[in-house]
Every structure is written in C-alpha cells, then in structure tokens.
Amino acid sequence: MPRLGSQADASAVLREVFGHPRFRPGQRDAVKAAVAGRDVMVLLPTGRGKSLCFQVPALVARRRGRGTAVVVSPLIALMDDQVGQLGAKGIRAAALHSHRTPEQRIATTDAFESGALDLLYVSPERAASEAFRQQLEASPVSMLAIDEAHCISQWGHDFRPDYLRLGELRERIDVPMVALTATATPRTLAEIVQRLRMREPEQVTASFARKNLSFIVRAFEDDHDRVQALGHELDRVKPRDVASTGRAIVYCATRERVEAVTHRLRAEGYPVVGYHAGRDATSRDRAQRAFETSKARVLVATSAFGMGVDLPDVRLVVHLQAPGSPEAYYQEAGRAGRDGKASRCVLYFGDEDVRIQQHLCGSSEALRALEDYARIDTICRQQTLCEYLEGQPGTPPCGRCDVCRPSLRRAPAPRRRKPLTKADRALLVRVLRRLDRPVAIEALSRALRGWEVKRLSKADLLTLPELGALQRHDDAALRAGIDDLVTEGRLRRRMAPRGPVVMLASADEEGAEYRDRALPPPTSGATSIAPELDRACRAKARELAVRPSALLPRRAIVGIDRARPQTLAELRRVPGLRESTIEAMGEELLALVERYAVSRARG
Numbered sequence: 001m002p003r004l005g006s007q008a009d010a011s012a013v014l015r016e017v018f019g020h021p022r023f024r025p026g027q028r029d030a031v032k033a034a035v036a037g038r039d040v041m042v043l044l045p046t047g048r049g050k051s052l053c054f055q056v057p058a059l060v061a062r063r064r065g066r067g068t069a070v071v072v073s074p075l076i077a078l079m080d081d082q083v084g085q086l087g088a089k090g091i092r093a094a095a096l097h098s099h100r101t102p103e104q105r106i107a108t109t110d111a112f113e114s115g116a117l118d119l120l121y122v123s124p125e126r127a128a129s130e131a132f133r134q135q136l137e138a139s140p141v142s143m144l145a146i147d148e149a150h151c152i153s154q155w156g157h158d159f160r161p162d163y164l165r166l167g168e169l170r171e172r173i174d175v176p177m178v179a180l181t182a183t184a185t186p187r188t189l190a191e192i193v194q195r196l197r198m199r200e201p202e203q204v205t206a207s208f209a210r211k212n213l214s215f216i217v218r219a220f221e222d223d224h225d226r227v228q229a230l231g232h233e234l235d236r237v238k239p240r241d242v243a244s245t246g247r248a249i250v251y252c253a254t255r256e257r258v259e260a261v262t263h264r265l266r267a268e269g270y271p272v273v274g275y276h277a278g279r280d281a282t283s284r285d286r287a288q289r290a291f292e293t294s295k296a297r298v299l300v301a302t303s304a305f306g307m308g309v310d311l312p313d314v315r316l317v318v319h320l321q322a323p324g325s326p327e328a329y330y331q332e333a334g335r336a337g338r339d340g341k342a343s344r345c346v347l348y349f350g351d352e353d354v355r356i357q358q359h360l361c362g363s364s365e366a367l368r369a370l371e372d373y374a375r376i377d378t379i380c381r382q383q384t385l386c387e388y389l390e391g392q393p394g395t396p397p398c399g400r401c402d403v404c405r406p407s408l409r410r411a412p413a414p415r416r417r418k419p420l421t422k423a424d425r426a427l428l429v430r431v432l433r434r435l436d437r438p439v440a441i442e443a444l445s446r447a448l449r450g451w452e453v454k455r456l457s458k459a460d461l462l463t464l465p466e467l468g469a470l471q472r473h474d475d476a477a478l479r480a481g482i483d484d485l486v487t488e489g490r491l492r493r494r495m496a497p498r499g500p501v502v503m504l505a506s507a508d509e510e511g512a513e514y515r516d517r518a519l520p521p522p523t524s525g526a527t528s529i530a531p532e533l534d535r536a537c538r539a540k541a542r543e544l545a546v547r548p549s550a551l552l553p554r555r556a557i558v559g560i561d562r563a564r565p566q567t568l569a570e571l572r573r574v575p576g577l578r579e580s581t582i583e584a585m586g587e588e589l590l591a592l593v594e595r596y597a598v599s600r601a602r603g
C-alpha cells in the first residue's frame, strides 16, 4: 500500500494542528506505521490519545492530497464530539449517522464524494450498507479507521453485528486500516485482525499501569455499612469545604441506588448531584455542568456517566456497587487522577454485587474475573487489572494499592456477620468426610456459597449436593467456622502449594493427601454428567478456537446437569447458556443428556 507521508509530516501536524510537542509512546509507533502505509492494530488505555493515532495520519494524507479518512465509530455522541473538536481546529470533519437530517446527510455525502472532507465519521450500520460502499469506491479515500474495534468480537461485551461486515470495506479499497481499542485480550485482538482482514498489522500497545492511582477494595455485605464508609471516604476529598479542590465520582449499579445515595448525601450536607440515563437530557446536562464547574464536587452516577468526559482533578472514584467486568471497572476508576496527581479508586464488593450483575445479564466470565480481582487480596490490585487487560504478565506490583500497602486497609466497617450454626458446622464436616481428601479452603468456601469457578470443577466440588448450601454466609464467616472446627480438633489445616487446605482430622493421612479420585455419586442417586459435558465443551471449543468457558460456562454445565433438558426449548431455559452456544452444539448437548439417560436405564 502507498505511503501516506513521512514521519516528519506527522510531527508537523501534531505540533501545528494539535499543539502537542511530541507523541506519546504508543502513539508514535501507531502513527509511524500508518503514514508508512501499513495496517495498525492499536491497544491503548483510555485517555492515552487513541484518536490522534488516526487523526494525525489522516491529516498527513490530506496535506499530500491523498483524500479523506473514513472513521467507523459506534457512538453517535463520541462522533459528534470529535467532529466538533476537529472543526474548532479548522479541520473539515463530518459525521453520517441516524441523528442527521436527510438534508445534512446529502450535504455530507456530496462533500465526501467531491473530496472536500478531511475526515468522515460513519456509524457501523451505515458503513455496512451497500449504498455507502458504492460511495466509498466513488470517493477519494486515504485510509480507514475502526474505533472501538473490540465491538467486532462475538465473545466480547460490546458485540455489534454490523462490525462483522467491516472487513468487506477493505476488499473494496486498498488503503491502510487502523483499528483501535482500549479493551481486548490477545484472543480478541487476533479476532479483530482476522475479521477486519488486516494485513500483517503493526501491533501497538502500551502499559495500562497508572502510577498515581491507589486501588483499594473493601468487602461489604451490608448496604448501610457501604453508605457509612462512603461518607468517610468522601471526607478525604473535603467536598463540604468550599476552599478545597478536587472532585469525587461515586458509581452505583442501578438508577434507584443513584437516587437514594444522592438524596442521602445531600441530606448530610455534601454538594452532590446525581446522573443516570433514566433522567431527561436537561437534568443530565445540568448535573454534568454542576460537576464540571465544581458547583457540586461529588457526582453519583451509573455507568451512563463518563463517556467522553475528561476532568483532570477527580481525586476519588468510589464504586459503591461493582460494575460487571474488569474492563468496565478500569475504565470508570481510571477517570481518577487524569492530571497525574495521586488519587484513589475504591471498590466496595460483596456477594450482593455478583447477584446484581448476574441479574443485569453481563458476561459471567467477565464478572468472575472482577470477582477474582475483588476477593484475592494477595496480588497487587493494579498488577491484576493490568495483566488482565493487557493479556500478558509483566506489570510490576504498584506499591500503592491496599495489597502492596496493607496500611491502606483501615479497620473494616462494623459488620453484623452471623456465625455458623451447629447445623452449618455439621454440614461442613459432612462435606469433608464425603470428599475424603484435603480441599483448598478458598475453593470449599466458594462452593458452599454457590460460586462456580474453574478450579472447583477440577476439584470436583461442582458436583457436591451441598453446592451453595451455606449461601447466606460470607467467606469470612465460613473461614471462622472452619477455624473453630480446627481448634476443636475435628478438622486439620495444612499449607499446600496453592494455599491452605483442610481435611477431616481423622482421615487416613497416607495416600489420602492429594489423591485424585472421583467423588462418590451425589445422594440424590443421579450420577453427574458434568465431566462428559465438560469434555464435549472442550472438544467443541478447540474446534471453534474459543475458550471453553466462553462456550459453556460452569454455570451452564451445572444447569444442564441438573435440568437434564430433552428439547432445545428446555435447553434454552438453562441459565448461563448462550444462544450462540445452542447454535454451535445444542443438538450435541441434548444427545449427550439422552445417551446418559439410556445408559442409566440399561444399567
């Protein structure tokens, strides 16, 4: 593909048009490759300046008379935002999307076809249309940019079907393609490259680590405790003190909660406004302005707030309720400290958060990853998040989170935790007797509270009839109960390579340890077919080159095992089972269930 221009051109555009003295690290590589006429896959954290990765090459091409850059973007508000900002710099940019009048669309199309535009933003729907493709061929186009490119991933959290057709654009015109995203695992990146039909793209990434942010997680079960703790947390920013500066954002999962918390904080004298998508546009604008002008220095919001908002001095982001994925969390928490000054990102987390997010129907895999982030308190928080988001190890511990600096963990808020009853403790002993081998305490606690994580399937804990039997307790209560039983001499605790394990005190030590044996069948009399389902899932996942858990989450395996569906309709009712999975292997799953039923009848 032809070069768009030189790196010197690019530096000139950066200085003269955007007023920045130099490129940021990832930007430089992306721009360099694009002006050299190469495809580029950009993975940069939000706020690092992804837009310039295509805007600068676009203007370089323009200066060399190479035509218009076409930018596909999924959000109308962001498109209009960028068009406005570029216009203010004297750049001729326009957008084609469903909020434009027919007259506006005709004017934009004419301008595009006559080569009068520097950049043209289009929605994915429009970009995928045949009419647009014809325009594309008829117009001078210098390059294609695909923003939020992870929307192409069918396994991702933002899947947009129209993105699947963007690869076809590439077939029509031979120009460099720049794809950009702030959130993609290595597998998603590969999927983007393949589906967009990119040609040996330059891959550009930069570390997601933010040196000035302290990540902190607090465990809470009780709503009242959360709001009380929030008050203390906010007071560090001194929002009630008119002379102080700095803002705080409080994220909640639901609109009702935003209203309730706003109300409550206001009653306590905090200068606070609320923001969520259920309010009308005027009310939202008013809230945003009050926050931006510091009239209200605390903003309580759902995830509807923040897209395209870039305030430098947010000193604190509290998630009073958890979002549905590490991606969402890092995006929202990352709105703190944009000015580079020390800021805090605090997540309140408890079983309630998982229930709410499950109810909101996000990806169960992403939710589990967030849960791991929140519950594992032995690995640096920032390291956990960055390695997850970058898809590779290599982030050093941050030295500023509550794991790196345990002093950041203040005394936990008062809890009304109920201790395990006698019956609960008897149940614990019964489970360990049934298992007859050492079990990781963490896994045991999770299984008894109804969690389904990968490690549990390996330990056979998912087939326990007692799965979820102690749901009403939290992890700490269960561990305390186990401690009591250890003190009483009924259980024994050991350190194993992957953490502490417990076993019955009377268990035969020799050989019992780490013996990998199948469980006796559950008391219900039915033998679990979870292992068969798991095997089928793995085989299929290999065939489709996807992660097994993305195809068939543990929850769905357990669900099928329990429900034993006989028809596709019944299969569809199994929680956690996606339509795409039913398409891919629904018949196979039914056959498996049936085969088992037959063999049991014979046996």
Ligand code: ADP
Pocket (backbone or CB within 6 Å): 020, 021, 022, 023, 024, 027, 044, 045, 046, 047, 048, 049, 050, 051, 052, 310
């Ligand atoms: P992203 O799309 O990655 O979230 P943006 O493109 O919106 O980020 O850029 C975030 C901010 O960084 C903007 O205010 C932009 O002006 C600024 N910025 C981008 N590149 C540079 C640069 N090379 N030097 C200084 N500031 C930059």
Ligand code: ZN
Pocket (backbone or CB within 6 Å): 380, 381, 382, 383, 397, 398, 399, 400, 401, 402, 403, 404, 405
């Ligand atoms: Zn850390």
